[in-house]
Amino acid sequence: MLLIEKPTRPLKLFSLSSNKEIAEKIAQAAGLPLGKVSSRQFSDGEIMINIEESVRGADIFIIQSTNFPVNDHLWELLIMVDACKRASAHTVNVVIPYFGYARQDRIAASREPITAKLVANMLVKAGVDRVVTLDLHTVQVQGFFDIPVDNLFTIPLFAKRYVEAGLVGSDVVVVSPKNSGIKRARSLAEYLDAPIAIIDYSQDDAQREEGYIIGDVAGKKAILIDDILNTGKTFAEAAKIVEREGATEIYAVASHGHLTKGTAEILNAAPIKEIIVTDSVKTDQALPEKLKYISASDLIGEAIVRIHNREALSPLFSYQPDENKDDA
Structure with missing residues (x-):
């Protein structure tokens, strides 16, 4: 496990509702606790986020896959990003182990959307500074973003x-x-x-x-x-x-x-x-x-620490997990 060396800003991890199990493992791999956040829905489906600790001046990493129900999880992520920006986080980074809508990356028939680009625009517009993801359906989706995208390989x-x-x-x-x-x-x-x-x-x-x-x-x-x-x-x-x-x-x-x-x-x-x-x-x-x-948690956890420490991610592309750790 890499240690965070002389951080200039605090690093905080938050998990939303799509996959708390991998978020807990990522936090353990990074050597950090998960931050306190609550998410609930009103009777009409509106999502409400409340960050229960200060994020001012911190590098924030939000862990959220966009699997089923994809639209709820995507919207929850966007709302959390907005909450962090309004609470004066220094950077807001999203960790999306599964990036939904990546299959819609081109116009394959007349009058089809490029929804992967739409999702990229939404994330950037919401204020995301960096995306960390795992095995994008097509690597060219990285080009839809005007911010850094780290696509880790399994x-x-x-x-x-x-x-x-x-x-x-x-x-x-x-x-x-x-x-x-x-x-x-x-x-x-x-x-x-x-x-x-x-x-x-x-x-x-x-x-x-x-x-x-x-x-x-x-x-x-x-x-x-x-x-x-x-x-x-x-x-x-x-x-x-x-x-x-x-x-x-x-x-x-x-x-x-x-x-x-x-x-x-x-x-x-x-x-x-x-x-x-x-x-x-x-x-x-x-x-x-x-x-x-x-489990991909060690890979993602090490990537988070390397990003925060401004270290290269290239060693992770031939990544070998700790032989002493059990599989999920």
């Missing part, structure tokens, strides 16, 4: 887990379940010294999608990788295709585990041995039997 966390399990070398193949995730698959494959494969789809005459693999998975242990685990259908379908093509074991890993209603049933029926996600998102849905969590 690939080293996953790689360490698989290296310790012996899933390395030519007997392993990292599989992107869609062609948009090739870069993510290649990044993990480099850590594991393994080849990659890609699942692509074409339509037959009956207008039924059929997946096929670019690459070789026969006789190999396959690791499916994606950034968001939502319904589970992408992993389940990819696992069937990889199994059909001769993979001996199938694993799956994703940065953010949303796990909507019905996801557990879909993944329990899929031929997947183990599924790993980070604790960036809290869900009240049933968990798949094969699901395991890896």
